[in-house]
Amino acid sequence: MRMRTALAAGLLVLVAGCASEPPAAAPDEPVTIKFQSLAWQKESIAANKELVAEWNKANPKIQVEYIQGSWDNVNDQLVTSFEAGDPPDVIHDDSPALSGFASRGYLMDIKDKIPAELKSDIPQPAWDTVTFGDGKGGQGVYGVPFLQESQVTIANKKLLEAAGVRMPTSDDPWTWDEFAEISKKLTKGDTYGVAWPMKSPVNKVLNLALNFGGTFFQTDAGGKTTVKVGAEEREVLQRIHDQLYKDRSADPSALGMGSADPLPGFYAGKYAMLPAGVYLRQQVVEQAPDGFEWITLPPLKGVGSEQGAVSQTLSVAADSKYPEQSLKFVSFFLNGSNQVKLAKGDWLLPTSVKAAGDPAMTAEENGWNVATASAKNLVVAPFLKVNGFDEWKSKVATPTLQQYFANKITIDEVAKKLVDEGNKVLERYNQ
Amino acid sequence: MGRSLRYLALAGYLVFLAFPLVWLLSTALKTPQELASLHPTWIPRAPTSANFTDAFGEQDLVGSGVRSLVVAAASSVLTVVLALPAAYALARHRSLVNRIAIGWVLVSQVFPFILIIIPLFMVLRGLDLANTLPGLTVVHVTFTLPFALWMLQGYVRAVPRELEEAAAMDGAGRVRSLVSVVAPLLAPGVVATLLFSFISSWNEFLFALIVLKDPDVATLPLTLVKFTGAEGVVRLGPLAAASLLATIPSLLFFALIQRRLKSGLMAGAVKG
Numbered sequence: 001m002r003m004r005t006a007l008a009a010g011l012l013v014l015v016a017g018c019a020s021e022p023p024a025a026a027p028d029e030p031v032t033i034k035f036q037s038l039a040w041q042k043e044s045i046a047a048n049k050e051l052v053a054e055w056n057k058a059n060p061k062i063q064v065e066y067i068q069g070s071w072d073n074v075n076d077q078l079v080t081s082f083e084a085g086d087p088p089d090v091i092h093d094d095s096p097a098l099s100g101f102a103s104r105g106y107l108m109d110i111k112d113k114i115p116a117e118l119k120s121d122i123p124q125p126a127w128d129t130v131t132f133g134d135g136k137g138g139q140g141v142y143g144v145p146f147l148q149e150s151q152v153t154i155a156n157k158k159l160l161e162a163a164g165v166r167m168p169t170s171d172d173p174w175t176w177d178e179f180a181e182i183s184k185k186l187t188k189g190d191t192y193g194v195a196w197p198m199k200s201p202v203n204k205v206l207n208l209a210l211n212f213g214g215t216f217f218q219t220d221a222g223g224k225t226t227v228k229v230g231a232e233e234r235e236v237l238q239r240i241h242d243q244l245y246k247d248r249s250a251d252p253s254a255l256g257m258g259s260a261d262p263l264p265g266f267y268a269g270k271y272a273m274l275p276a277g278v279y280l281r282q283q284v285v286e287q288a289p290d291g292f293e294w295i296t297l298p299p300l301k302g303v304g305s306e307q308g309a310v311s312q313t314l315s316v317a318a319d320s321k322y323p324e325q326s327l328k329f330v331s332f333f334l335n336g337s338n339q340v341k342l343a344k345g346d347w348l349l350p351t352s353v354k355a356a357g358d359p360a361m362t363a364e365e366n367g368w369n370v371a372t373a374s375a376k377n378l379v380v381a382p383f384l385k386v387n388g389f390d391e392w393k394s395k396v397a398t399p400t401l402q403q404y405f406a407n408k409i410t411i412d413e414v415a416k417k418l419v420d421e422g423n424k425v426l427e428r429y430n431q
Numbered sequence: 432m433g434r435s436l437r438y439l440a441l442a443g444y445l446v447f448l449a450f451p452l453v454w455l456l457s458t459a460l461k462t463p464q465e466l467a468s469l470h471p472t473w474i475p476r477a478p479t480s481a482n483f484t485d486a487f488g489e490q491d492l493v494g495s496g497v498r499s500l501v502v503a504a505a506s507s508v509l510t511v512v513l514a515l516p517a518a519y520a521l522a523r524h525r526s527l528v529n530r531i532a533i534g535w536v537l538v539s540q541v542f543p544f545i546l547i548i549i550p551l552f553m554v555l556r557g558l559d560l561a562n563t564l565p566g567l568t569v570v571h572v573t574f575t576l577p578f579a580l581w582m583l584q585g586y587v588r589a590v591p592r593e594l595e596e597a598a599a600m601d602g603a604g605r606v607r608s609l610v611s612v613v614a615p616l617l618a619p620g621v622v623a624t625l626l627f628s629f630i631s632s633w634n635e636f637l638f639a640l641i642v643l644k645d646p647d648v649a650t651l652p653l654t655l656v657k658f659t660g661a662e663g664v665v666r667l668g669p670l671a672a673a674s675l676l677a678t679i680p681s682l683l684f685f686a687l688i689q690r691r692l693k694s695g696l697m698a699g700a701v702k703g
Binding site for chain 1: 463464466467468469470485489545548549552553556561637640641644645646656657658659660661662663664666
C-alpha cells in the first residue's frame with residue numbers, strides 16, 4: 001500500500017507536469033455548470049429537476065447539469081473533490097459544513113456579489129448562518145441560506161382533545177412548564193405523554209437551550225472560546241430528564257432512537273407527542289394510518305422562544321471556472337417563488353421573506369402555518385461559529401448527554417464533563 | 432435421529448441465511464403505512480409495487496446496475512488473470528523474498544484506503560480515467576489483487592507438488608502439466624477468488640463515490656444511497672426495492688458458478 005502511495009505520488013508529479021487544464025469558454029460560448037443537489041425526497045427531487053429544466057430552457061448559454069449527491073457522505077466526497085480541484089460548481093450543503101470549507105479556501109466568498117434583490121429577501125439572521133472567517137482574519141459569506149428547520153411538536157390530536165388541554169397557538173405557545181404538565185396528563189396506561197428520540201442529542205439540546213438563553217459557549221475579549229454550563233444551559237437538560245425519570249411522562253426506551261424512529265409508536269398511540277424538526281411532518285403525512293389525526297404545535301416557550309438554527313445552503317466552489325454564471329443560477333434557483341417549491345418539497349422553512357408569505361406556506365393543512373410562523377424564532381445557532389465544535393460534539397457532548405439521559409450521571413457531572421473535557425478540545429482549536 | 436437433527440440444523444441455518452433476503456422482499460412490497468407499523472408482519476397486508484415503480488422512476492437503477500455489472504465482471508476477471516501466475520510463483524518457489532511478499536500483501540490490507548484516495552483520484556484524472564468505468568475497474572483490481580493473490584497462493588499450495596512431478600515423469604512439459612493437471616484442480620479456488628473479487632467490486636462504494644462524478648457513470652451503490660436523507664432518515668420502501676434488485680446479479684452469478692466450487696477433487700490423489 002505504501003508502495004502504491006509512493007507510486008501514486010510519483011505519478012502525481014508527472015501528471016501535474018503533463019496535464020493541462022481544459023480552457024475556459026470564451027465569453028459568448030455556451031458553458032455547462034455542475035450543480036450537486038442533496039434533495040432526496042420524491043417531491044424535493046422533482047422540484048429541483050423542474051427548476052433546473054426551467055433554467056436550462058431560458059438560458060441556452062448557461063446550461064446546468066443536475067447531479068444528485070447524498071447527505072450521508074457529502075462532506076467526504078466534497079473534501080476529496082476540493083482537494084483534487086474538481087468540485088461541482090454549485091454545491092448544496094448545510095451551514096455547519098461551510099465553516100471548515102471556507103477557512104480552507106474551498107468556497108467562493110460571495111459577500112460583494114450577491115444580487116441586491118436576493119440579499120434583501122433573506123433576513124440577516126439567516127445570512128449570519130453562512131458568515132464565517134476566511135482563515136485569513138476576515139469574514140466572508142460562503143453560501144446562500146435557503147431552507148431552515150425549527151423544532152416543533154407533532155401531536156396526536158384525538159389524545160390531546162380527549163385530555164381537554166389548551167391548544168397552543170403561534171402567538172400563545174405552551175411554556176415548558178405547561179408542556180410538562182400536559183405530558184403528565186397524557187400519560188395513561190400504555191401511552192406516554194412524549195417520546196424524546198436522543199440518538200443524536202447534541203444539536204437538539206443546544207438549539208432548544210436558547211429557549212432559556214443557554215448558549216453553551218462563551219467567547220472572551222481575546223477571542224478565546226470556552227464551554228459554559230450554567231443555570232440557563234441546565235434548564236432544558238433538567239426538564240427532559242425530569243420527564244423521563246421524575247414525571248415518568250417520557251418513554252426511556254425512545255432515548256436510543258433516531259428522529260423518525262418513534263413514529264410507529266406515535267401512530268399506535270404509544271406516544272401522544274413527539275418533539276421533532278418540521279420536516280418530520282412529511283413522514284407523518286406519508287405513513288400515518290387512515291383516520292389518524294395529528295397536529296403541529298408551535299415551539300415551546302421558556303423565557304423566550306428562540307431556537308438555534310442552521311441552514312441548508314447553496315455555495316459556489318472557489319475553483320469553479322464559471323463563478324459568475326454559477327451565482328446567476330443560484331440567484332434564480334433561490335428566488336422567492338422557487339424557494340416555495342423547494343420548501344414544500346423538503347417540508348422545511350424558506351429563508352425568503354417573499355416565500356414565507358406565499359399562501360402555500362401559511363396554509364393550515366399539514367401544519368404549514370405553524371411551521372412557517374416558527375421561523376421568526378430562529379437565530380443563528382451559537383455553536384455554528386465555534387471552532388472545534390464537531391470534535392466537542394462527537395467526543396464529549398454526545399456520550400455525556402447520552403449518559404445523562406440514561407440516568408447514569410448527574411447534571412453536575414454533565415456540566416463538569418462538558419466544560420472540563422470540552423475546554424481541552426477547544427483549547428487546541430483556540431491556539 | 433442423527434440425520435433428522437442434521438436436517439434440522441441445516442434448515443435452521445438456511446432460515447438464518449435467507450432471513451435478510453426474505454425481509455427485504457417483504458419490506459419492498461409494503462406500503463409506507465405498513466412500514467411504519469409498530470407490529471411488523473412477514474407477509475404484507477396490502478402488497479404494492481409502488482416502491483419498485485418509485486425506485487425505477489426516480490433513479491437509473493437499470494443503467495447503474497449494468498455499469499456495476501460491467502465493472503465487477505471486468506475487475507474480477509482481470510484480478511484473477513493477474514493474480515494466478517503470481518500466486519503460482521509465490522506458492523511454488525518458496526524463498527525469503529516470496530515469504531516477505533506474502534507478508535507484505537497481508538500487511539497492505541490494514542492501511543486505510545482513505546489515505547490515498549485524493550492522490551489516486553488525481554492520478555486517474557491525469558490519465559483521463561477519472562469519471563470513467565475503466566478508471567474504477569483499475570482501482571478495484573488494484574485493491575482486490577493483494578487479497579486475491581493471497582487466496583490463490585493458498586489454493587496453489589494445496590495442489591500436491593507430486594502431481595506435477597508425476598506428470599513430468601509421464602512426459603508432460605511445464606505448460607502441459609499446468610494446463611492438464613494443475614488448472615483443473617485449481618478451478619474451485621479460481622472460482623472462489625472470482626466470486627470474492629466480483630462481490631468486492633459489486634458492493635464497493637467509497638472509491639466509486641470519489642472516482643465517478645457524473646450521474647451517467649454512477650454504479651449501483653452510488654444510486655442506492657440516494658434513497659437516504661439527512662439525520663439517518665431513509666425512504667425504506669424504495670430503498671428495499673432497489674436493494675433487492677441489487678442482490679439479484681450476485682445471486683445469479685453465484686448460482687451459475689457454484690457447482691465449480693466443489694471441493695475434495697484431490698482427495699486421495701497422492702495416496703500410495
